[in-house]
Amino acid sequence: MSVRILHAADLHLDAAFEGLSPEKAALRRAEFRRLPSILADEALRLRADLLFLAGDIFDSGRVYPETAEALRSALSRLTIPVFIAPGNHDYYSMRSPWAETELPGNVRVFTKPELECVPLEELGVNVWGAGYTSASCPPLLRGFSVPESGRTDLLVLHAEADRPDSPYCPVTAEELSRAGFAYAALGHVHSFGGPRRAGGCVYAWPGCCAGRGFDECGEKGALIADVSDAGTEVRFLPLGQREYRELSVRAGSDPLPAVTNALPRDAERCLYRVTLTGETEEAPDLAALAAAVSGKVFDLTLRDATYRPRPIDGSDTLRGIFLRRMRERIDAAPERDRPMLLEALRLGLDALDGREGPV
Numbered sequence: 001m002s003v004r005i006l007h008a009a010d011l012h013l014d015a016a017f018e019g020l021s022p023e024k025a026a027l028r029r030a031e032f033r034r035l036p037s038i039l040a041d042e043a044l045r046l047r048a049d050l051l052f053l054a055g056d057i058f059d060s061g062r063v064y065p066e067t068a069e070a071l072r073s074a075l076s077r078l079t080i081p082v083f084i085a086p087g088n089h090d091y092y093s094m095r096s097p098w099a100e101t102e103l104p105g106n107v108r109v110f111t112k113p114e115l116e117c118v119p120l121e122e123l124g125v126n127v128w129g130a131g132y133t134s135a136s137c138p139p140l141l142r143g144f145s146v147p148e149s150g151r152t153d154l155l156v157l158h159a160e161a162d163r164p165d166s167p168y169c170p171v172t173a174e175e176l177s178r179a180g181f182a183y184a185a186l187g188h189v190h191s192f193g194g195p196r197r198a199g200g201c202v203y204a205w206p207g208c209c210a211g212r213g214f215d216e217c218g219e220k221g222a223l224i225a226d227v228s229d230a231g232t233e234v235r236f237l238p239l240g241q242r243e244y245r246e247l248s249v250r251a252g253s254d255p256l257p258a259v260t261n262a263l264p265r266d267a268e269r270c271l272y273r274v275t276l277t278g279e280t281e282e283a284p285d286l287a288a289l290a291a292a293v294s295g296k297v298f299d300l301t302l303r304d305a306t307y308r309p310r311p312i313d314g315s316d317t318l319r320g321i322f323l324r325r326m327r328e329r330i331d332a333a334p335e336r337d338r339p340m341l342l343e344a345l346r347l348g349l350d351a352l353d354g355r356e357g358p359v
């Protein structure tokens with residue numbers, strides 16, 4: 001027995017993108033709409049045997065017709081079995097897109113908040129799953145273990161770990177260990193924290209397929225799980241979507257080159273939140289800076305955390321003594337030591353002003 005699973009979750013198609021202009025929000029929704037097709041391409045390229053979508057495929061129960069059509073047409077390019085376990089955002093109901101969209105025959109949507117088993121004789125596996133029918137789901141794995149079948153048991157489920165009182169189908173390592181799955185393909189957690197192991201079970205959340213805010217920074221993607229009699233191997237598959245990134249930049253006397261130099265080459269496709277830090281004579285002109293930088297990134301949020309120099313009143317204050325001694329040391333130091341001493345001076349002044357390190 002050896003199967004390859006492409007496992008994705010939390011696509012959140014048709015999310016509103018409230019922080020963006022209406023034009024950019026529409027563009028982002030269109031880009032997200034392409035995610036099912038990208039996943040289908042990857043399933044074909046990597047010769048996956050199964051595609052698991054572990055919930056929150058849609059951001060809500062209402063979707064644009066073209067979004068449901070994008071999912072339908074992407075999945076219809078596949079001949080492999082596809083399993084969908086609706087989550088708290090896209091729970092199953094008679095009025096949900098799951099009921100209203102005619103998905104191809106290779107797609108199975110779990111529509112009940114109880115574990116169901118689909119045996120796949122050819123692959124030698126059982127696929128277990130469940131679907132939310134409201135914005136919450138009880139703990140389905142509590143006291144559960146798979147019956148002996150001679151096949152390898154797999155799970156696809158939208159579930160939260162490490163929070164036994166969670167309304168989102170809480171699961172524990174102990175339950176997963178006892179349940180008897182070789183691989184549990186989970187959804188709900190928006191960042192990939194690596195595969196985990198509980199007894200003979202490997203389980204993982206791939207995180208969202210693409211970020212939607214600065215609480216979802218960095219590279220996002222799906223997982224490839226190779227399950228065989230020898231064990232389960234999981235690896236991350238980046239999907240190459242726009243990333244949210246945070247930068248902290250010392251503004252200095254001219255923040256424009258400081259910010260420009262801090263942006264990497266691929267900044268154009270990313271959404272940045274840049275925080276200006278350090279001591280400056282004047283507050284930076286954020287509007288002018290935004291106008292000059294906005295063409296270099298997909299979207300820019302600027303925050304000003306700079307501060308003005310404080311007058312040194314009297315040389316007997318701690319600040320005055322520190323400043324005087326550091327100046328003496330800098331004047332006396334060889335050239336190569338000066339950058340380090342200047343940095344020490346800056347950090348010391350930050351600390352004295354109650355600003356420890358970059359904000």
Ligand SMILES: [Mn+2]
Nearest residue numbers: 056087088188
């Ligand atoms: Mn969720």
